[in-house]
Amino acid sequence: MSAVVLDHITKTYDDGKVVAVDDVSLQVAEGELFGLIGPDGAGKTSLFRILTTLLLPDKGSATVRGYDCVKDFKAIRSRIGYMPGKFSLYQDLTVKENLDFFATLFGSSIEENYDLIRDIYEQIKPFNDRRAGKLSGGMKQKLALCCALIHKPEVLFLDEPTTGVDVVSRKEFWAMLKSLKQQGITIVVSTPYMDEAMRCERIALIQGGKIMSVDTPDNIIAQFPVTLYAIKADDIYRLLTALRNEPAIDSSYAFGEYIHITLRNGSDIDTLRQQMEEKGHAHVAAKAIRPGIEDSFIRLMNQA
Numbered sequence: 001m002s003a004v005v006l007d008h009i010t011k012t013y014d015d016g017k018v019v020a021v022d023d024v025s026l027q028v029a030e031g032e033l034f035g036l037i038g039p040d041g042a043g044k045t046s047l048f049r050i051l052t053t054l055l056l057p058d059k060g061s062a063t064v065r066g067y068d069c070v071k072d073f074k075a076i077r078s079r080i081g082y083m084p085g086k087f088s089l090y091q092d093l094t095v096k097e098n099l100d101f102f103a104t105l106f107g108s109s110i111e112e113n114y115d116l117i118r119d120i121y122e123q124i125k126p127f128n129d130r131r132a133g134k135l136s137g138g139m140k141q142k143l144a145l146c147c148a149l150i151h152k153p154e155v156l157f158l159d160e161p162t163t164g165v166d167v168v169s170r171k172e173f174w175a176m177l178k179s180l181k182q183q184g185i186t187i188v189v190s191t192p193y194m195d196e197a198m199r200c201e202r203i204a205l206i207q208g209g210k211i212m213s214v215d216t217p218d219n220i221i222a223q224f225p226v227t228l229y230a231i232k233a234d235d236i237y238r239l240l241t242a243l244r245n246e247p248a249i250d251s252s253y254a255f256g257e258y259i260h261i262t263l264r265n266g267s268d269i270d271t272l273r274q275q276m277e278e279k280g281h282a283h284v285a286a287k288a289i290r291p292g293i294e295d296s297f298i299r300l301m302n303q304a
């Protein structure tokens with residue numbers, strides 16, 4: 001049995017004028033760390049809200065651990081943990097009060113499932129009496145995760161848990177998710193950060209409510225169909241503008257100190273480099289590179 005199943009789910013808003021989720025089907029295996037990867041407005045939150053029984057789909061069906069997201073909402077609510085994108089904490093309650101509150105909601109206690117939250121809770125315990133509203137972003141995130149875990153959920157849904165959190169806390173957070181996965185919890189996590197996609201076992205790349213690809217990050221990258229080049233010159237912005245008008249160029253976008261490009265059939269990189277130098281671009285350097293998940297996402301997006 002899959003832990004999560006989405007079967008042709010569609011969700012619209014404003015009398016059908018906004019299509020937030022467009023005929024999405026996918027499955028998440030038991031114990032998997034699965035990522036929904038896409039920019040703002042891609043439809044990630046709508047999918048989470050359907051799976052956590054807070055929103056009804058227009059069409060299609062969805063199950064969590066075999067329970068129907070519409071009919072069996074009560075059974076699902078007791079089996080899942082949900083960390084919404086905007087923090088779910090009560091800002092005026094202290095760390096301990098927040099935890100106690102969420103534990104009580106599920107008829108549990110901090111002590112009952114302490115093992116599950118120990119590693120995370122120990123980091124915020126020194127601030128037990130501090131109000132949640134006075135915690136740093138990273139600490140709020142840890143407390144919110146503890147609150148989502150306090151009733152020992154079978155499936156954990158995390159909507160953009162690392163947005164607005166510093167780099168070190170982001171890294172720590174992913175280490176925590178790995179450890180939770182090792183304890184058998186299925187995790188569905190969304191993020192707009194492509195580097196975080198690589199930390200998931202499988203990912204769905206989402207754009208405009210549609211799934212563009214579902215696979216392991218490595219397999220998605222391996223499907224990149226053409227050679228990708230990184231090119232630079234002294235004046236990178238002038239080069240980018242020039243490349244956009246070159247017939248040899250299939251796609252081009254700035255990427256750190258380089259421009260990533262793909263070429264149209266029949267064009268070659270050495271000729272392009274020479275042409276750019278002849279047009280007055282200084283120190284043009286180009287090399288073939290291995291695509292990253294961001295390159296795959298951009299290509300799929302352009303195709304769509």
Ligand SMILES: Nc1ncnc2c1ncn2[C@@H]1O[C@H](COP(=O)(O)OP(=O)(O)OP(=O)(O)O)[C@@H](O)[C@H]1O
Nearest residue numbers: 013014018019020039040041042043044045046047
């Ligand atoms: N209640 C609503 N009424 C109208 N439109 C909505 C509503 N909720 C979401 N939308 C729209 O549906 C689309 C998908 O939004 P959703 O929040 O599901 O995406 P997301 O990937 O989670 O993005 P974000 O991170 O910005 O929340 C967006 O165009 C959004 O503006």
